[in-house]
Amino acid sequence: MNTKTQYIARNADLNGLIQYPQDEHDIWRQLYTRQLDKLPGRACEEYLLGLDALSLPSDRIPQLGEIDKVLLNTTGWKTAAVPALISFAKFFELLANKSFPVATFIRNKQELDYLQEPDIFHEIFGHCPLLTNPSFAHFSHLYGQLGLAASPQERVYLARLYWFTVEFGLIQSAPDTLRIYGGGILSSPGETLYVTGTIPEIKPFDLLEVLRTPYRIDIMQPVYYTIDHISVLDDIAKMDIMACVKEAIKLGLLPAKFKQKKKVSS
Numbered sequence: 001m002n003t004k005t006q007y008i009a010r011n012a013d014l015n016g017l018i019q020y021p022q023d024e025h026d027i028w029r030q031l032y033t034r035q036l037d038k039l040p041g042r043a044c045e046e047y048l049l050g051l052d053a054l055s056l057p058s059d060r061i062p063q064l065g066e067i068d069k070v071l072l073n074t075t076g077w078k079t080a081a082v083p084a085l086i087s088f089a090k091f092f093e094l095l096a097n098k099s100f101p102v103a104t105f106i107r108n109k110q111e112l113d114y115l116q117e118p119d120i121f122h123e124i125f126g127h128c129p130l131l132t133n134p135s136f137a138h139f140s141h142l143y144g145q146l147g148l149a150a151s152p153q154e155r156v157y158l159a160r161l162y163w164f165t166v167e168f169g170l171i172q173s174a175p176d177t178l179r180i181y182g183g184g185i186l187s188s189p190g191e192t193l194y195v196t197g198t199i200p201e202i203k204p205f206d207l208l209e210v211l212r213t214p215y216r217i218d219i220m221q222p223v224y225y226t227i228d229h230i231s232v233l234d235d236i237a238k239m240d241i242m243a244c245v246k247e248a249i250k251l252g253l254l255p256a257k258f259k260q261k262k263k264v265s266s
Contacts (some may be wrong), residue, residue, distance in 0.1 A: 005084040005117055009104040017063055025060045031112065031121050031187075032058050038192045044165070044171050044179040046136070046230045047186060050129030055249060067128055069101075075137035078141050079128070084117055088147070088155050095144025098185065100131060110251060113190050116217050125164070126183030127218055130230075139233035140166065155212050157245045164210045165226035165233070166223045170195065170202065172226040178202070181230060194220050199265040201257070202226060207239055214256040 013073045031253050036058075039048065040203075052155065054070050063144075064079045072074040080099040082090070094101050102123040107115045115122065130136040143166075160221055167184035171177075178196060185191045201223040210225055227233070 005071055007084040007103070007105040007107075007117060007119070009081070009083045011104070012254070016060075016065060018081075019106055020061050020106070020129050021031075027106050027112070027222050028061045028111065028121060029134075031107075032056070032125065033093050035125065035187065035192070038189055040184070042108065042180055042192055042196050043186055044181045044230060045131050047131045048133040049180055053132050054129055056125065061106060062124060064104075067102075067124060069129055071128065075134055077131050077137055079119070079123075088152075088159075092144050092147030092150075092155070095140055096148045096212060097144070098137075100142055116186060122183065122187040130181060130183070131233030133230060135231045135233045136166075139237050141238045150245070153249060154242070158241075160211050160213055160215065160216050160256075161207070161241070164205075164213065164228075165236075168195075168221055168224055170224050170226040171203075171229060172202070173228050178226070195224060200224055205232070207236065207241070207244050208248055208251075209254070210255045211244055211249060214253050214258075216258055220257060239244040 010020065012018050019130050039051075044053075053074065054067060064081060068078040071079070075098075077098045077100060077101045078092050081104045082094075082101040084105055086094075086101060091101060100123070102120055103118055105119055106121055107119045113205075131140065143158070143162060146237065147155055150158055165182070165184050165186075169182040170181075171179045171181055178187055180192065185195055202223060203223060203225055205225045205227045213223065215221060227236075
C-alpha cells in the first residue's frame with residue numbers, strides 16, 4: 001500500500017489479454033521452477049491442492065482469465081488487474097467483493113529473491129491456490145468487509161492481521177509438522193527455507209497479540225504465528241475482530257523484535 005514503485009503494470013489488449021515480452025515469461029519460468037521444488041514437505045496440503053486445481057503454466061505468465069475460471073467454479077472469487085500499488089481503500093473494496101487484486105507486472109532479474117511490492121508471481125503463485133479453499137476464501141472476504149468499514153487507524157492494525165495470516169501464516173498441527181499457508185512465504189524461495197529452519201520465533205496465533213505485533217516489509221520476519229489447521233480461519237472470522245482492534249489500539253504496539261529502519265535524510 002505504499003505510494004512509490006519502480007514497476008508499471010501491463011494493460012490488457014482489446015481481447016482482454018496481456019502481452020508480456022519473452023524475457024518476462026522467462027522470469028516467471030525461473031521463479032516457478034525453483035519455488036516448486038521447495039514446496040513438498042513445506043507448503044500446506046490445501047495450498048498444494050489449489051495449485052493442482054489452477055494448473056499454472058510453468059513456461060509463461062498466465063492470463064487472469066485462466067485463473068478466474070477456476071476460482072469462480074470453486075469459491076466464487078475472481079482476480080482484478082490493478083496497478084503496481086493500490087490504496088488501502090481500494091484493496092479492502094476488492095476483497096469485500098471477492099476480487100483478488102493482481103498487479104500485472106513481474107519483478108526484474110535483480111529482485112528475483114525478494115520483492116517488497118506484490119508482483120504477479122507473488123499474487124498468482126503465492127495466494128490464488130488457497131483462494132480455492134472455502135475457509136481461506138471466506139476469511140479473505142470477511143477481512144475485506146471489515147477493512148472497508150474501518151477507520152484509517154483501525155486499518156493500520158487490521159493490516160497486521162493480514163500480514164501474519166494471509167501473507168506470512170503457518171500451520172502447525174504437531175511439533176514436527178510445520179507447514180506454510182502464507183503467500184508471502186510461498187512465493188519467496190529464501191523465506192520458504194528460512195521459516196522452516198531454526199532462526200525465527202514461531203508462536204501460536206493470538207488475535208490481540210497479532211494485532212499489536214510490529215513488522216517490516218523489507219526483512220525476513222523475526223516472528224511468525226501458527227494455526228492448527230486452515231479451517232481455524234473460520235474460527236478467527238467468527239471472533240469480534242474489530243473489538244480486538246479497538247483494544248489493541250488502546251494497549252499500543254508490542255516491542256519490535258527487529259532494528260528500526262534507518263531514515264534516509266534528504
